[in-house]
Amino acid sequence: DIQMTQSPSSLSASVGDRVTIxxxxxxxxxxxxxxxxxxxxxxxxxxxxxxxxxxxxxPSRFSGSGSGTDFTFTISSLQPEDIATYYCQxxxxxxxxxxxxxxxxxx
Amino acid sequence: QVxxxxxxxxxxxxxxxxxxxxxxxxxxxxxxxxxxxxxxxGQGLEWMGRIIPNSGxxxxxxxxxxxxxxxxxxxxxxxxxxxxxxxxxDTAVYYCARDQGLAPxxxxxxxxxxxxx
Numbered sequence: 002d003i004q005m006t007q008s009p010s011s012l013s014a015s016v017g018d019r020v021t022i023x024x025x026x027x028x029x030x031x032x033x034x035x036x037x038x039x040x041x042x043x044x045x046x047x048x049x050x051x052x053x054x055x056x057x058x059x060p061s062r063f064s065g066s067g068s069g070t071d072f073t074f075t076i077s078s079l080q081p082e083d084i085a086t087y088y089c090q091x092x093x094x095x096x097x098x099x100x101x102x103x104x105x106x107x108x
Numbered sequence: 109q110v111x112x113x114x115x116x117x118x119x120x121x122x123x124x125x126x127x128x129x130x131x132x133x134x135x136x137x138x139x140x141x142x143x144x145x146x147x148x149x150g151q152g153l154e155w156m157g158r159i160i161p162n163s164g165x166x167x168x169x170x171x172x173x174x175x176x177x178x179x180x181x182x183x184x185x186x187x188x189x190x191x192x193x194x195x196x197x198d199t200a201v202y203y204c205a206r207d208q209g210l211a212p213x214x215x216x217x218x219x220x221x222x223x224x225x
Contacts, residue, residue: 044218045212088153092209092210
């Protein structure tokens with residue numbers, strides 16, 4: 002199975018700050034990487050697919066980059082409504098696997 | 109619009125089975141995989157497997173092989189996930205999600221399954 006190592010596990014930042022989350026795969030995943038946002042009590046919401054493509058309707062302050070095994074998710078200017086847990090997920094190989102999540106809080 | 113509506117919360121005893129349904133609408137049911145993902149309380153997301161409704165073909169995570177069965181009824185555009193031999197650590201919210209580009213994209217609202225004696 003492909004292991005997805007996501008860091009940090011939590012972070013606290015101020016409104017307007019730039020926030021960066023990293024995700025490392027245990028092998029090359031050919032950019033088959035999603036980023037999801039999950040708010041408490043809600044289902045995950047897809048934000049980024051194929052490592053860097055913004056899902057329709059998602060604000061442009063969210064972005065993704067990277068290739069091979071190393072990927073980055075960025076919120077360019079943190080907003081109060083961005084408080085959530087973020088997960089990376091690879092879909093290059095079965096079983097699909099998720100990172101452990103990053104809980105983002107407001108300082 | 110794509111909608112997935114799941115069945116309601118369940119409480120089961122250890123050793124029992126649970127069957128969760130996922131009613132799909134707003135797209136061609138047979139054209140996309142349905143994935144099942146679970147989330148234990150306070151924990152991360154765990155992929156359980158997927159079914160392709162047109163043939164009924166399935167792929168299961170090895171962890172659940174022998175305990176999980178995914179089926180579908182194309183006449184009512186509904187997918188099902190049955191998990192047997194339940195244990196307390198199967199207590200979780202179970203999600204169905206429609207595939208797009210090989211990965212879960214549109215998600216159901218989740219079904220809480222509680223396993224308790």
